[in-house]
Amino acid sequence: MSFAIRSGTTLGLIASLFTASGCQRSEPVQWEASQQVQNLAPALATQVSAAVQARSGTVLLPKMLTDAEPKSERDKFARELTLKHGQEVYMKRCVQCHGVSGDGNGPVAKNLYPRPRDYRRGIFKFTSTPYGGRPRREDLIATLYRGIIGTSMPSFRLLPKKDIEAVVDYVLVLAQRGELEYQLASEADASEELIEEDIPDFVQDVGNHWKEAAASLTQPLTPEPQLTPERVALGREAFLSKGCSKCHGEDGRGHTKDNIGKDSWGHSTRAADLTSGMLHGGQDPIDIYRRIMNGINGSPMPGFKSSLESEPETIWNLVSYVLSVSNRRREGTAVPAGLMKPYAEPVEATAE
Numbered sequence: 001m002s003f004a005i006r007s008g009t010t011l012g013l014i015a016s017l018f019t020a021s022g023c024q025r026s027e028p029v030q031w032e033a034s035q036q037v038q039n040l041a042p043a044l045a046t047q048v049s050a051a052v053q054a055r056s057g058t059v060l061l062p063k064m065l066t067d068a069e070p071k072s073e074r075d076k077f078a079r080e081l082t083l084k085h086g087q088e089v090y091m092k093r094c095v096q097c098h099g100v101s102g103d104g105n106g107p108v109a110k111n112l113y114p115r116p117r118d119y120r121r122g123i124f125k126f127t128s129t130p131y132g133g134r135p136r137r138e139d140l141i142a143t144l145y146r147g148i149i150g151t152s153m154p155s156f157r158l159l160p161k162k163d164i165e166a167v168v169d170y171v172l173v174l175a176q177r178g179e180l181e182y183q184l185a186s187e188a189d190a191s192e193e194l195i196e197e198d199i200p201d202f203v204q205d206v207g208n209h210w211k212e213a214a215a216s217l218t219q220p221l222t223p224e225p226q227l228t229p230e231r232v233a234l235g236r237e238a239f240l241s242k243g244c245s246k247c248h249g250e251d252g253r254g255h256t257k258d259n260i261g262k263d264s265w266g267h268s269t270r271a272a273d274l275t276s277g278m279l280h281g282g283q284d285p286i287d288i289y290r291r292i293m294n295g296i297n298g299s300p301m302p303g304f305k306s307s308l309e310s311e312p313e314t315i316w317n318l319v320s321y322v323l324s325v326s327n328r329r330r331e332g333t334a335v336p337a338g339l340m341k342p343y344a345e346p347v348e349a350t351a352e
C-alpha cells in the first residue's frame with residue numbers, strides 16, 4: 001500500500017511519458033497553442049496557429065523556420081530525419097521538465113526552482129551573444145554538455161553527439177516557433193486583426209534574430225590574463241564600487257534584502273550565490289567574462305558592456321574575484337552561515 005502511494009508521482013510521470021511519446025494509440029501528441037493565442041477571438045486564433053504551423057510544422061513533422069529551401073529531395077529528407085530524431089530524443093529526455101510545446105511546464109516543472117526554461121520567447125540565459133540577443137546554436141550545445149550545475153537541468157554529455165545536435169535543433173524549432181507565435185498573437189491582439197500579407201515580415205524578423213545571433217559571438221576585449229591575488233583584490237574593489245554588491249551582497253552570497261525580483265517568465269528569482277561553487281553558466285573564465293559583459297537574459301542581471309568597455313582590465317579583475325569566491329568552499333575555507341539557502345537542492349547532482 002504505502003509503496004503504491006509513495007511511487008504515485010513516479011508512476012504518474014512514467015504514464016505521462018508514455019502518452020507523450022506516442023506509445024498509446026489514442027490522441028497523437030500536439031504542440032499546444034499558447035495561452036495568449038487561446039485568449040484571441042476564435043477566428044484570429046485559428047489564423048495565427050495556421051501561420052505558425054506553415055513555418056514550423058507539427059510535432060511529428062517539425063520544420064525549422066530559419067532553414068534555407070533544401071537543394072534536393074535528398075537534402076529535404078535528411079533534414080526531416082534529423083529533426084524527427086531530435087523530437088524523439090526530446091520526448092524521451094526533456095519533455096518531463098520542458099513540456100511538449102517547450103513551454104517549460106512539463107509534469108515535474110512546478111516543483112523546480114529555478115523553473116525549466118520556457119523556450120517560446122527565444123530568451124536564453126547562458127549565451128555568448130550581446131544582451132537581448134538570441135543564443136548561438138553552440139551555446140545550447142555547450143549547455144547540454146555542461147548541464148546547469150546547481151539546478152535540476154542535468155548534463156547530457158554521455159549522449160551520442162548525434163543526439164545532442166539533433167535535440168538542440170529541435171529546441172531551436174520550438175524556440176523559433178514560440179517566438180513567431182508570440183509575435184503574431186501580439187499583433188493580432190493589438191490590432192484585432194492579422195493581415196495575411198504582413199505575416200512574411202514577422203517570419204523574416206524572427207528568422208533575422210536567430211541569424212544575427214549566429215554572427216555575434218562576444219570575444220573578450222583584451223586577452224585573458226594570469227589570475228593573480230592582485231587581480232582578485234582589484235576585482236573585489238570593483239565588485240563593491242560598480243554595483244555588483246547591491247544585488248550579490250558584499251560577500252557575494254546574494255543575501256541582500258532587495259535582490260528578489262521577477263524574471264521575464266514571471267517567476268521570482270534572486271541574485272546568484274557566487275560562493276556556492278556552482279556557477280550556472282559555466283566555470284571557465286571566459287564564461288564568467290561573458291556573463292558580466294552580456295548580462296543574463298530574462299533575469300535582473302544587467303550587462304556591463306557599456307560601463308566597463310573603457311576599462312577592459314576591470315572585467316578580468318571581476319572575473320578573478322568571482323572565481324576566487326566561487327572556489328572558496330572547495331578550498332575548504334569556511335563560509336559563514338547565511339540567512340537563507342538561495343537554491344533548492346539540485347534534483348540530479350551533476351559531478352564536476
Ligand code: HEC
Pocket residue numbers: 089090093094095096097098112113114115116117123124125126127140143144148151152153154156167168171280347
Ligand atoms: C529535470 C528537469 C530537466 C530536464 C530533464 C531537462 N532540463 Fe533543461 N532546464 C531545466 C531547468 C530547471 C532549466 C533552467 C535553469 C536556469 O534557469 O538556470 C533548464 C534550462 C535549459 C535550457 C536553457 C539554457 C539557457 O541558456 O537559458 C536549455 C537549452 C535546456 N534546458 C535544454 C534541455 C534539453 C535539450 C533537455 C533534454 C535533452 C533538457 N533541457 C532536459 C531542467 C531540465
Ligand code: HEC
Pocket residue numbers: 125239242243244245246247248269270271272278279280281282288291292296299300301302304318322
Ligand atoms: C540588479 C541586480 C544585479 C546586479 C547589479 C549584478 N548582478 Fe550578477 N546576477 C544577478 C542575478 C539575478 C543573477 C542570477 C541570474 C540567473 O541565473 O537567473 C546573477 C548572476 C551572476 C553571475 C552568474 C552566476 C552563475 O551562476 O553563472 C555572475 C558571474 C554575476 N552575476 C556577476 C556579477 C558581477 C561581477 C556584477 C557587477 C559587475 C553583477 N553580477 C551585478 C543580479 C545582479
